[in-house]
Amino acid sequence: MTGLDSTTGTVLTIEDVARAQFDGVPLAVFGSPIAHSISPQMHNAALAQMAAADPRYAHWHYHRVEVPPARLGEALTLCAEKGFRGINLTLPHKVQVLDHIEAVDPQARALGAVNTLRLENGHYHGWNSDGYGFESAVREELGVVLPGAHVVLLGAGGAARAIGAQCLLSRCASLHIGNRSAERLTELLDLLRPLDTRGVLHGFDLAAPLPVSLAPDALIVNATSLGLHPGDPAPIALDAFTPAAAVYDTTYGSHRSLLLRNALKRGLRSANGLSMLVWQGVRSLEIWTGAHVPVKAMRTGAEEALLLRNAR
Ligand code: NDP
16 A cells, blocks of 8 residues: 555544555455454454465455444445455444445345445445354354254344344254343344244343243353443353353453353353454455465454553
8 A cells, every 4th residue: 555654553544545545455344433443453464374375465455444424335435446355344334334235145135234345346245244253153162053052142233133143044943032122122033033934033131030941051142242341240140051051252352251250160161252253254355365264363363463452
């Protein structure tokens, strides 16, 4: 890139992108705010390793772009003109982007959310790699395979939407979704109902006593934002679950959440959400390159970036 100083910590504005010349193949993540994102370090670490085997990748570079919600369309048009091969979308753009693209993968369309765009003949096509990231993460970290699993999912926001859809598409044995707000829970259940061809989807109030129908050996997934901050309470008590259960907390940061500490105390398998971020990144980079992506390099890049972020 010329016309700008590009370091891994740089946050580009739309004006920066308009002024700069991008050599090679640019990629980016759009969000607002975006300064905290570790996606550039994660992707650039994987690309560096890929470049060792195939020099073409030495000219690929992943950037971070601050895109306010009202300027998403403008940013997409500009990046298409500048030849950005791939774009990741994070808060608050995953749903709104559907107003700006025509071609959307059927799973992303069913979810109503897109986190990965690939430029084809001047236009962006959309996918969602969050569900794939979740399924790969729980298999790798907890040894849980979704087909046949009993899943207790906490939360009804964007993350829960992708995870719930993936559980149903992968034929989980049951999916119980608990949320604090009844309205948001109903919205999510309505959205997922078309994917529930076997009648395995149920909802419950997270503030009420837990339903007795929850499987004692379930995969418990925290997709609420409780756990992001060190003093946060746990979203669920684990008394009803046996050591055969497992806990996946989609939050990640400098500390271990209370939910994960409780799981450790009870001898349950547990993991935080960094692996979901890594695996969704792997899938996005596969979509952009069509090549095998080195997961280990991506994970190391993510871990190093997180350490640096937490040290600030
Ligand atoms: P949303 O804002 O869309 O949803 C937030 C969810 O958290 C809602 O269900 C909300 O419930 C619930 N919640 C918030 N505060 C409380 C509380 N005090 N008590 C109970 N429930 C609460 O956020 P996202 O879905 O985008 O993100 C949720 C979490 O998932 C975040 O921590 C985020 O970091 C993580 N995430 C991780 C990813 C990964 O790759 N590891 C990817 C995406 C997200 P209500 O409806 O009642 O408000």
